[in-house]
Amino acid sequence: MTEVVDAQRRQFLFGRFVQEPGASEPPVAVIGSSCFALQGIACMSCRDACPTGAVRFELVLGGARPRVEAADCTGCGDCSAACPADAVQLSFPESVS
Template identity: 60%
Template sequence: MAEGPDLTRRNLFLGRAAAEPRAVEPIIAVISQSCLALRGVACMSCRDSCPSGAVRFELALGGARPRIDAHGCTGCGECVRTCPADAIRIGPHEEAS
């Protein structure tokens, strides 16, 4: 006799009969190379619009460079709406190697 899933009341209550959830990658803002600040133009509209303060600029040769604080970004998309160069998208967090 083939064994089916254990559907006792306790297992259903604890959620053991459901399939295991897949790991979800965090969704954050990702800045592309078409960013005005990366091209030497003084633009910080994404930083100014970010409600969580996750868009930060680091000083670098040639001007400030944007970066996203992955732990602070909520994926709300406010920076996407305000970017004049359409250089930001919301997507999975990709660890830098």
């Protein structure tokens, strides 16, 4: 519970307002093809900037590949701001009804 409150406070301080729980899902970070890590360049700026640890890297043949744990992503946008390749965008998840 403390992590959720702290994440909401952090978002508020940076001018990002949290939607009411249950209103709709928050945006989730999506990593695009211009990502340096996907091109074999060692970069983990998005992971280092993520306050919740939602951005993780998997070791694969040829380097590390980024992935986003949607359940941990708060949609704060810190990873997007830190990306030198502008490869991280925030996207609203598809709602399943």
